[in-house]
Amino acid sequence: MIDALEGLRVVDLSHAIAGPTCTNMLVELGADVVKVEPPATGDGFRHYTEHGGEPMLSIPFAAMNAGKRSLALDLKTAAGREVLWRLVERADILVENFRPGALNRLGFGFDALHARCPRLLLVSITGFGQTGPLADRGAYDHIAQAMSGIALLNADAEGPKKIGLPIVDGFTGYLATIGLLAALRRRDRTGIGEHVDVAMLDAALKLVNTSVSVHSYTGRTPGGTGNRGFRLVATADFYPTGAGWIALGANTQQQVETLFAVLGHPDMATDPRFATHDARVAHYDALRDWLTVTLADWRAEELEARLAAARVPAAMLREVGEIAQHPHLAERGTLHPVVLPGWDRPLAVVGAGFATANHPPATVPVLGSHSDAVLGELGLDAAQIADLRREGVVA
Structure with missing residues (x-):
């Protein structure tokens, strides 16, 4: 070439x-x-x-x-x-x-x-x-x-x-x-x-172009709230588990429902507080508290593998040295x-x-x-x- x-x-x-x-x-x-x-x-x-x-x-x-x-x-x-x-x-x-x-x-x-x-x-x-x-x-x-x-x-x-x-x-x-x-x-x-x-x-x-555009149209600026400033939900954030940290990336309705199922609680998808995106945004704190408690029973590495197999984006938090040794990069x-x-x-x-x-x-x-x-x-x-x-x- x-x-x-x-x-x-x-x-x-x-x-x-x-x-x-x-x-x-x-x-x-x-x-x-x-x-x-x-x-x-x-x-x-x-x-x-x-x-x-x-x-x-x-x-x-x-x-x-x-x-x-x-x-x-x-x-x-x-x-x-x-x-x-x-x-x-x-x-x-x-x-x-x-x-x-x-x-x-x-x-x-x-x-x-x-x-x-x-x-x-x-x-x-x-x-x-x-x-x-x-x-x-x-x-x-x-x-x-x-x-x-x-x-x-x-x-x-x-x-x-x-x-x-x-x-x-x-x-x-x-x-x-x-x-x-x-x-x-x-x-x-x-x-x-x-x-x-x-x-x-x-x-x-x-x-930060999305924030600039939001402000230009609405006069409001997301700030001091991390991802919440962009109407993302608790199912797309970092959490401690029983061993290591996990980044969840369940954004779509299908991904959220699959996440709840993998965690062993498919019924959460029918809870009125968490059944839709708008509901999950409105009840961010309650959902985050629930996830924090639930994820304590998991190991980050195991959950990453389970969610990847279920096609829900997720990643165990790694040090730079860990990812540098990953066979994917090789x-x-x-x-x-x-x-x-x-x-x-x-x-x-x-x-x-x-x-x-x-x-x-x-x-x-x-x-x-x-x-x-x-x-x-x-x-x-x-x-x-x-x-x-x-x-x-x-x-």
Whole structure:
């Protein structure tokens, strides 16, 4: 199978999570991604949490950047910026996640890029976008969760809660990839590049788009009630069992009736409080109390199997390590190994997330490990590369 993006050249000026998620997807689809990093420190994510071998090569960094090539280049120097121009002129795509204006100050704003490289696609990922009164603000994942309403939608009795993983960062990177692929399709038709403007706040709002639409029409905003804000019922929630936790997914009338039957209480389907969806919404607390007591007599693993056999969606709550070992993932090839230079064994990373991707990365780049090769491709000879290294422009 031919890689979808084979032959495309990408310059990656991004760091942390959102931007590298986008370029990670491009690697998975077969693009050649050159990650440009500061010579002394590299991407700050290189230093994030545990290390085990090569310095500046953390596991989180490896998960986001496997398969890329690393060029350690000082963009604060004129010589470094000239090297970047050489790289950009040979590229199809430039991805960055600086604050708005930072790329302009380096001399690589979209107007300058477009004048010199009219086919280039520029993808800019920021907290709030390139325009609007909030554009100059910085953001992290939990800031976007807070501003978008996600934290209040996820509230419990103790107050607002952030989702315990960088969901907005990741989703922003995926939206950036979608926007980029659309722009690439337009360029195929017109021959002209464009600026793809991606904002974390916009991505977060896309995650809560149903709540936005409910508010626009009714003036009401679900919040502080979890799933209940969307008129879901107690039969679609998490519960403790006698051994482990279970997620029930009985939403339709047939699923609810089957759930009651599997639990040994088919008569519950005729109880006026629980006989219809509207009744179950109105009597949420009573139904939840009943399920809590009833499920205490079950083991989560057993109930998952019984409900799956009865075609009712359900899942035992698992740790990440448990699902990573599941044979289902092995058969689908969801995870693949990459080499971590200096470490004692390969690292498992998650692939593109869909079965048609077929370009799993093989290794993780040590900072500057591809500098000589990339500079050579740009036409610099060994003496010129040595001069740049001696001046601290590259590493």
